Amino acid sequence: MSTIATFDGAPPAGTINLGIGQPSPDLLPVDLVREASESFFDTAQALELNYGVAEGDARFLQSLAGFLTEGYGATASADELFETAGNSQALDLVSNVFANPGDTVFVEEPSYFLAFQIFRDHGLNIVGIPVDDDGLCVESLREELRAHEPAFLYTIPSFHNPGGQSTSAARRQQVVELAEQHDFLIVADEVYQLLYYGAPPPPAYGTMTASERVVSLGSFSKILAPAMRLGWIQTSRALRDQLKGSGFINSGGSVNHLSSHIVRQTIHSGSLASHVEKLRDAYRLRVAAMDDALHENFRDIAKWTRPEGGYFFWLRFEESLDTTPIRESARGAATGFQAGSVFSSKGQLKNYLRLSFAHYSEDDIREGIARIRALF
Numbered sequence: 001m002s003t004i005a006t007f008d009g010a011p012p013a014g015t016i017n018l019g020i021g022q023p024s025p026d027l028l029p030v031d032l033v034r035e036a037s038e039s040f041f042d043t044a045q046a047l048e049l050n051y052g053v054a055e056g057d058a059r060f061l062q063s064l065a066g067f068l069t070e071g072y073g074a075t076a077s078a079d080e081l082f083e084t085a086g087n088s089q090a091l092d093l094v095s096n097v098f099a100n101p102g103d104t105v106f107v108e109e110p111s112y113f114l115a116f117q118i119f120r121d122h123g124l125n126i127v128g129i130p131v132d133d134d135g136l137c138v139e140s141l142r143e144e145l146r147a148h149e150p151a152f153l154y155t156i157p158s159f160h161n162p163g164g165q166s167t168s169a170a171r172r173q174q175v176v177e178l179a180e181q182h183d184f185l186i187v188a189d190e191v192y193q194l195l196y197y198g199a200p201p202p203p204a205y206g207t208m209t210a211s212e213r214v215v216s217l218g219s220f221s222k223i224l225a226p227a228m229r230l231g232w233i234q235t236s237r238a239l240r241d242q243l244k245g246s247g248f249i250n251s252g253g254s255v256n257h258l259s260s261h262i263v264r265q266t267i268h269s270g271s272l273a274s275h276v277e278k279l280r281d282a283y284r285l286r287v288a289a290m291d292d293a294l295h296e297n298f299r300d301i302a303k304w305t306r307p308e309g310g311y312f313f314w315l316r317f318e319e320s321l322d323t324t325p326i327r328e329s330a331r332g333a334a335t336g337f338q339a340g341s342v343f344s345s346k347g348q349l350k351n352y353l354r355l356s357f358a359h360y361s362e363d364d365i366r367e368g369i370a371r372i373r374a375l376f
């Protein structure tokens, strides 16, 4: 391959940066996307290269409904789906449509750090709600609702980024009840819902759209390829209609019409479902390799829970340790991780770090962990 930068933060050759939460090249399915593109272009009609309709091509939404019905184990309906360019764009869209500058939004503490910037771009104030091994702490949510009237709660219910844990089914139900009582939306980022390596996680919020408080975000980034820039919002018809009214959508139509044609083929042919199986098999082995390497190297100084899905391990160290300067020194040691504090909306969690097993082989994972351990 040429030396062009393939993504921001791409590491120099020889570096094993376990901070990178992206798929490794061997799990990006070039042949699958080529075949799906060919089957679309073999019969493509000229108008399929036009803008497309706001909510997404009806055939794509129908295929997606079938895929989600299968994947989430509950009937999904095409008229509750809205095409997005992935969860990042969806977060930008919901911040625009469902909140106003100056509004408060609740996030989990910790949470996906790049979402903070999207919310701040929209002038939203962020309030963190703690999580534990069972996910979002409903008692803390209840307490914060005494002080704030959030536009929405942003939650990563399954295989959390960075925590790895899943919010229990009982808590999800309680969150929906609170959302109805206090009139806020639940923006559920379900990007890892289908990436389970043992038992599936509790039912997605996407299966709970009978409540008009649920906005579930899904993406093809982690189950197919980030370059597709394609995802979806699953929500009630009423909220979907509000999304259709955004100026960006009005002007540009379907956000990624061409990708949706290609992805539709992967659903029809079954190649997407087979690819998800392949990912589960590959990541299951990487989780085991990382867990073993951590036991070998970090057992004396850190605590963690082995994740059952997603991309991440979240390590906790003694209170006085700050992982931020160690991360700086990791560069010189040809390795890397994400420091805990970036995942905090309050500049806390300094004694944590996040590792991803998605971007490297098992051998590289073992070597990367050994290099990181040498920095402590």
Ligand SMILES: Cc1ncc(COP(=O)(O)O)c(C=O)c1O
Pocket: 021, 085, 086, 087, 088, 089, 112, 156, 161, 189, 191, 218, 219, 220, 221, 226, 231
């Ligand atoms: C929790 C979470 N949300 C959103 C994204 C980005 O999603 P997309 O590629 O669909 O924009 C990521 C990627 O790391 C993520 O971990």
